[in-house]
Amino acid sequence: MNAWLFDLGNTRLKCAPLGADGRAGAAIALPHREEDVAEALAQVLPERIEVAYIASVAGPGLRVAVLDALTARSRRIAVARTQARFGAVRIAYADPRKLGVDRFLALLATHARGAGAALVCGVGTALTVDLIDHDGRHLGGRIAPSPALMREVLHARAPQLPASGGDYVDFAVDTEDALASGCDGAALALIERSLDAARERLGQAPQLILHGGGADALAAQLPNATQVATLVLEGLALWAGVEGAA
Structure with missing residues (x-):
């Protein structure tokens, strides 16, 4: 067909x-x-x-x-x-x-x-986080702005702040890197806190699955994540x- x-x-x-x-x-x-x-x-x-x-x-x-x-x-x-x-x-x-x-x-x-228990994170316009257990039971999730949306909103309110560019570093020494590090860092913190909460809820660490157009930038800081574009x-x-x- x-x-x-x-x-x-x-x-x-x-x-x-x-x-x-x-x-x-x-x-x-x-x-x-x-x-x-x-x-x-x-x-x-x-x-x-x-x-x-x-x-x-x-x-x-x-x-x-x-x-x-x-x-x-x-x-x-x-x-x-x-x-x-x-x-x-x-x-x-x-x-x-x-x-x-x-x-x-x-x-x-x-x-x-067959990933077993997993934390599924979609990175598009929004950052979505959903927890599913080994048996297929969805345990709920979270929604936040994605790093790209954070940058767009900041640029719209303060045009001198660029909407893109910069690299993730712990402590930036220029505006572009500071924006990338702050916005990516906020998303990473939410994912990492969700992983901790999931571990407490399940009694074991879930697999971390990333998808969506903005997943690449976060995957570099999440070495244990599995990225599935489709x-x-x-x-x-x-x-x-x-x-x-x-």
């Missing part, structure tokens, strides 16, 4: 073919603007798609632009939603609709990888396998 997976976030759009084995194929990153997305999709997708599976946490304008572009070439579109339970994975939220579908799918993929697409492929069989 000619099926494709689409992960539409607040800062990135990624897509991948769904293989006959039920796994996501090689991921493709596409422009993330309403005015560009239809043309970008037309250049990478087949003329016709049997099914388009999409997970979206983007704003309504971009979401509609992507759905319109997919409607023009897809026989069917299936939009992933967070579910209270999916296989062994059980979501902690009393109202599952409040848990972003990207976080839900990342948990599905993490559990399917974690949400992997989870979407699992969801598609069940949805397609329904």
